Ligand SMILES: Nc1ccn([C@@H]2O[C@H](COP(=O)(O)O)[C@@H](O)[C@H]2O)c(=O)n1
């Protein structure tokens with residue numbers, strides 16, 4: 388039995404928005420966080436899960452999230468991004484890939500992410516069908532610099548390792 392391992396990286400940004408349905412809360416890592424603004428998106432705007440989906444798809448050589456779930460398709464309007472993550476995991480599983488670990492970074496001046504990180508890790512490990520300690524979520528400000536520092540939006544980075552068992 389030989390094991391193939393592959394790395395993937397993902398990056399996503401969503402801008403803050405004040406109109407319905409993006410008011411008063413954001414969703415990050417599947418956690419709803421009360422906030423004075425929302426994140427503009429076709430889906431629920433979960434920038435962290437979008438970066439993770441891109442990293443997983445990239446690692447498997449499957450393109451990116453927009454290729455599989457176009458933002459012009461009405462079936463994804465307002466969708467819970469955890470559903471997209473589970474669909475991505477199924478695509479990898481069909482190719483006999485599984486997640487080894489994911490290291491994720493949220494770039495946001497506000498709101499404070501730290502209290503919500505344990506719940507994010509729980510959601511992601513459940514959806515990725517992996518151990519909790521395979522998922523690491525971090526947050527950082529940009530010391531008020533750039534679009535994130537001006538609170539114009541939130542960015543997220545994801546790095547993943549996936550493995551595939553192959554018969555030899
Ligand atoms: N939106 C954020 C940003 C950061 N944190 C936590 O604060 C710590 C310090 O952030 P710096 O940008 O000053 O390095 C960081 O380690 C995070 O734990 C946060 O919770 N939410």
Ligand SMILES: C[C@@]1(CO)OP(=O)(O)OP(=O)(O)OC[C@H]1O
Pocket residue numbers: 399400427428429430431432433437452453454456457458463464466
């Ligand atoms: C998730 C999708 C699909 O609803 O839309 P958005 O929520 O706008 O997110 P984005 O990261 O811009 O691109 C991926 C899209 O295809």
